Amino acid sequence: MIISFLFAFLFSAASHAEATSTDSFSQRFKNLGFHAGSHTEFIGRVQTDENGGTEKFAFNPxxxxxxxxxxxxxxxxxxxxxxxxxxxxxxxxTQNLIMLRTDFAWRGSDWWRLRVGTSLMVNNIKGEGGSKELNNGNGTSRFYIPAESRTSVNNTLDLGAEAILEDFGIRFQTYIYSVLKSERREISYTLMFSYYYDLGE
Amino acid sequence: MKFLFSFLLLPTLAQAFTLNNSIGARFKEKEVNVRVGMNPTPCDNVDLDEVSGLLSEAMDNFWNKVSTSRLELKTSGSENTGDDNYWTGELCLSGGACGGTPIPAPNDIIVTCNKNTTNFPGGSSLLALTLPNDISGKDIKGAVVLINDTNGSFGALSSKDKVAVIAHEVGHAIGLGHSEESSALMFYKVVPTRTNLGRDDRLGVTYLYPVQVDLFGAGCFLGTISTLKSGDGDGDGGGTNTFWPTALMGLLLALVFKRTKKET
Structure with a gap:
């Protein structure tokens, strides 16, 4: 899958290079961005307590x-x-989430821009195996800890807004799962800070 | 290196989901039927017509809402099983003739009442009982959910709690075990307000039935989603690759590039 993403990326970049063959490398690739933030999954759809409360924000670096x-x-x-x-x-x-993303960004002014894009959300769940005794309401029963690695891959529609001050940015990025299927539609989001290293003109 | 990994591995939950069998068995098909089995003899304490009416709510409010899971539980009301053994039999733990509760049709989960005191010992506080009782290899063929008909404890629950109990038992039927988190539907007892699945439940159903490239919720094109197979031992639940969807994304991006360039 990573290979196919690279294929998509190179296809896009090659196409762009053809269309702008007179541009220099630095004109096409403006900068490198480095991001850090917190990701919250499935707002309002994950119960967090016995009274029906749901997750609105989670600290997942x-x-x-x-x-x-x-x-x-x-x-x-x-x-x-x-x-x-x-x-x-x-x-x-252990749960591991990798996002392979592409955004189109429209610059509203020097300090903000809007983004629309898509992601492949690669969500891996891996267990070490084993078992444990748990309450079953009438004593205990033996239940089993997963022993394999399994991966789900979702395609999401992404919308985001970003404020930029010189080399730094702060972004609110949303990911909409199952856009076309209302009963399964869910939204995750990331709050992130970015540093943009300018590659020069 | 180990220290670094430990640092990165940030604990966010104390407990985890479990499975109710050691091999991680699951239904092979994406769509599984959930029906109420009507016995020839009416239940003593459980209104199966009411259960039938609550079935859709139990599936749609919980298991059918998870975008990272491919499992779709289809409810089709009730059916006459024509077999009182569902009502009186002992829960069969394996396929074949066992002289107890009958094995359901393939790809079916049957919800019915049961008054066998071996399943529900005298004065049992258990509301219901389930095992995926027909497993072949790593595939669940069918399961039976038995609601306790030896006393009126299920009937005394509120409608919302009945929905939660049915959804919990169907969780067992699809292969999940209990969670120690009280926020999880798969916690062993009913909690005051159950509105959504907990994180454990979501992880569990995603682990058992992972989506393999669901394009915006429409299912994958090129027929890959419908050909998903499970239990092939590769640990990923299917052989679907993501090359074509991603390549299409690249192609679309390239076309947009060219068009934009022409316009400018």
Missing amino acids: LIGFSTDVKMTDDWMIIPELNWVLPREAGEGV
Whole structure:
């Protein structure tokens, strides 16, 4: 899958290079972005207590990087790779989320821009195996800890807004799962800070 | 290196989901039927017509809402099983003839009442009982949810709690075990307000039934989603690759690039 993403990225970049063959490398690839933030999954859809409360914000550290590829003065395309750091989802189970993303960004002014894009959300759940005795309401029963690594891959529609001050940015990025299927539609979001290293003109 | 990994592995939950079998068995098909099994003899304490009416709510409010899971539980009301053994039998733990509760049709989860005191010992506080009782290899063929008909404890629950109990038992039927988190539907007892699945439940159903490239919720094109197979031992629940969807994304991006360039 990573290979196919690279294929998509190179296809895009090669096409762009053809269309702007007179541009220099530095004109096309404006900068490198380095990101850090917190990712919250499925707002309002995850019960967090016995009284029906649901998760609105969670601290799940995320890091990532991207590059801005200039299309026009106001539009750019931004391939991005983000990684939500592994979360121990209980005893012997680890969750890992990698986002392979591409955004189209429209620059509203020198200090803000809007983004629309898509992601492949690669969500891996891995267990170490084993078993444990748990309450079953009438005594205890033996239940089993997962022993394999399994991965789900969702395609999301992403919307975001970003404020930029010189080399730094702050972004609110949303990811809409199952856009076309209302009963399964869910929204996750990331709040992130970015540092943009200018590649020069 | 180990220290670094430990640092990165940030604990956010104390407990985890579990499975109710050691092999991680799951239904092979994406769509699984959930029906109420009507016995020839009416239940003593459970209104199966009411259960039938609550079935859709139990599936749609919980298991059918998870975007990262491919599992779709289809409810089709009730059916006459024509077999009182569902009502009186002992829960069969394996396929084949066992002289107890009958094995359901393939790809079916049957919800019915049961008054066998081996399943529900005298004065049992258990509301219901489930095992995926027909497993072949790593595939669940079918399961039976038995609601306790030895006393009126299920009937005394509120409608919302009945929905939660049915959804919990169906959680067992699809392969999940209990969670120690009280926020999880798979916690062993009913909590005051159950509105959504907990994180444990979501992780569990995603682990058992992971989506393999669901394009915006429409299912994957090129027929890949409908050909998903499970239990092939690769740990990923299917052989679907993501090359074509991603390549299409690249192609679309390239076309937009060219068009934008022409216009400028």
